[in-house]
Amino acid sequence: NANPASAFGDGSTATEGKRLRSRAWFDNPDNPDMTALYLERYLNFGLTREELQSGAPIIGIAQTGSDLSPCNRHHLVLAERLREGIRTAGGIAIEFPVHPIQETGKRPTASLDRNLAYLGLVEVLYGYPLDGVVLTIGCDKTTPACLMAAATVNIPAIALSVGPMLNGWFRGERTGSGTIVWKARQMMAAGEIDYKGFLELVASSAPSTGYCNTMGTASTMNSLAEVLGMQLPGSAAIPAPYRERQQAAYETGKRIVEMVRQDIKPSDILTRDAFHNAIVVNSAIGGSTNAPIHINAIAKHIGVELNVDDWQTEGHEIPLLVNLQPAGEYLGEDFHRAGGVPAVVAQLMTKGLIREDAMTVNGKTIGDNCRDQEILDSRVIWPFDAPLKDNAGFVVLRGNLFGSAIMKTSVISPEFRDRYLSNPADPEAFEAKVVVFDGPEDYHHRIDDPALAIDAYTILVIRGTGPLGYPGAAEVVNMRPPAYLIKQGIHSLPCIGDGRQSGTSGSPSVLNASPEAAAGGNLGILRSGDIVRLDLRRGSADILVSDEELAERRAALDAAGGYKVPASQTPWQEIQRGIVDQLDEGMVLKPAVKYQRVAQT
Ligand code: FES
Numbered sequence: 001n002a003n004p005a006s007a008f009g010d011g012s013t014a015t016e017g018k019r020l021r022s023r024a025w026f027d028n029p030d031n032p033d034m035t036a037l038y039l040e041r042y043l044n045f046g047l048t049r050e051e052l053q054s055g056a057p058i059i060g061i062a063q064t065g066s067d068l069s070p071c072n073r074h075h076l077v078l079a080e081r082l083r084e085g086i087r088t089a090g091g092i093a094i095e096f097p098v099h100p101i102q103e104t105g106k107r108p109t110a111s112l113d114r115n116l117a118y119l120g121l122v123e124v125l126y127g128y129p130l131d132g133v134v135l136t137i138g139c140d141k142t143t144p145a146c147l148m149a150a151a152t153v154n155i156p157a158i159a160l161s162v163g164p165m166l167n168g169w170f171r172g173e174r175t176g177s178g179t180i181v182w183k184a185r186q187m188m189a190a191g192e193i194d195y196k197g198f199l200e201l202v203a204s205s206a207p208s209t210g211y212c213n214t215m216g217t218a219s220t221m222n223s224l225a226e227v228l229g230m231q232l233p234g235s236a237a238i239p240a241p242y243r244e245r246q247q248a249a250y251e252t253g254k255r256i257v258e259m260v261r262q263d264i265k266p267s268d269i270l271t272r273d274a275f276h277n278a279i280v281v282n283s284a285i286g287g288s289t290n291a292p293i294h295i296n297a298i299a300k301h302i303g304v305e306l307n308v309d310d311w312q313t314e315g316h317e318i319p320l321l322v323n324l325q326p327a328g329e330y331l332g333e334d335f336h337r338a339g340g341v342p343a344v345v346a347q348l349m350t351k352g353l354i355r356e357d358a359m360t361v362n363g364k365t366i367g368d369n370c371r372d373q374e375i376l377d378s379r380v381i382w383p384f385d386a387p388l389k390d391n392a393g394f395v396v397l398r399g400n401l402f403g404s405a406i407m408k409t410s411v412i413s414p415e416f417r418d419r420y421l422s423n424p425a426d427p428e429a430f431e432a433k434v435v436v437f438d439g440p441e442d443y444h445h446r447i448d449d450p451a452l453a454i455d456a457y458t459i460l461v462i463r464g465t466g467p468l469g470y471p472g473a474a475e476v477v478n479m480r481p482p483a484y485l486i487k488q489g490i491h492s493l494p495c496i497g498d499g500r501q502s503g504t505s506g507s508p509s510v511l512n513a514s515p516e517a518a519a520g521g522n523l524g525i526l527r528s529g530d531i532v533r534l535d536l537r538r539g540s541a542d543i544l545v546s547d548e549e550l551a552e553r554r555a556a557l558d559a560a561g562g563y564k565v566p567a568s569q570t571p572w573q574e575i576q577r578g579i580v581d582q583l584d585e586g587m588v589l590k591p592a593v594k595y596q597r598v599a600q601t
């Protein structure tokens, strides 16, 4: 029985309606022994029995910030204003830690821990006396981990973004976090800057507390959390140090208490319409290629049908409106000042592209929240009728190379388009010889080796980098060309991989290939020197090798024990490898998906 009230034997049933689930712990006359035990220990730091038995909603603050998670660390400060908002509305705040995830700090990759943080948060929300929860979101994986857990447990939940860092600057130019690394490594490879210059240039992009100021995975996921309806309108894009960020924390604290009283749960908000809106807005903001992985995972945990093809069907033809790096020029502060998420939604609404009736945490629909939001700076958010780019969404590719992979076409540069996609007889398609790397170490070791004979018409392929191969799926598919090509002005080559790519990268890679080599995908039998044909218009990706030859290679690989991956280094790596799904399925833990609405009362 998943109902904690009856599990605690106080005789309450679902028909009694709004009895708070925390009362099963703190005010259960049928079980005074347990009530006394629960009460005494939560009194020991100064809460009073009167407070805990008053019927006031107990609100968890799921704290993702810590010294290990600098992107989210400002939540330690924001929690004070959250508590004041919660108390003002008549609730009691209980703050607790979430397993830390720092995108740039965790080895082998932060995405290994998304599902671990998810599992931990599910247990906390289910097993402790919480009537509602504030999800403190920010750095890439913290947002999906929290939303996935709230979806599974389904108690009233609201998200609070920590906000992006202030804009980075270097010699009068904006430097965007993450994105500047890709540029700086080319400059260092070309001998334009040395190691010290490299480090200074990169550090300039991180001038304050907050998450990445580019439209990387963090800004993407925080924007989409608002579009999904899980954050107060207009709050996602406020930079971390702004006073409005503190004010949003206070309002969020007040609102979650009201949501508990109104019994507004994630399942009321995370509907198919909400996910449609997230896909559409992701295209318009130039969102990260990690979004389909995380958004599909949230959908799976709330029980909404969503798959990788929906991203092309519903998102591909949406134009790019937001001029933020890596697809554009500006950064997070500019996005907020230009009107943020509501201004983008309002533009899309003028063309009927948003499902306006989707409910949000403030009790109003997304349509009502965003309808009147004007663009406040049209250099940063462009109007729908004069966008930065048409067809800014993803295309889904499939063929004998993999079951599916995605490509972000909005970041294809004119240089890249000229070189590879401009054959009038065969538009949007190209064929080239591949050079194959087995994981990022192999790539770093060999990329500059002249013996590989990589030229401007080589496709770089990296495999062994999916959820099983490099446990958690590495962000490594956007490989730079060899230094000798960069010096000749070739800044990017077509890349294919079964791993992911940082949302801060502007490379038009074919990524998230599923199934990965380590799960039996044909990337595992690709060989350097093979010709691969990519056709963006037809959505195909094929090895131009006969079926017989592919079957022989497969048999040989199987006989040798299959595609080799490095041994797990930690218990969690091994456990997750045993139960994790592929990137096209959101990289969810397969046994977890059947647990839905587990705290329904
Ligand atoms: Fe944390 Fe980019 S590294 S948000």
Ligand code: MG
Pocket (backbone or CB within 6 Å): 103, 140, 217, 475, 501, 502, 503
């Ligand atoms: Mg990342």
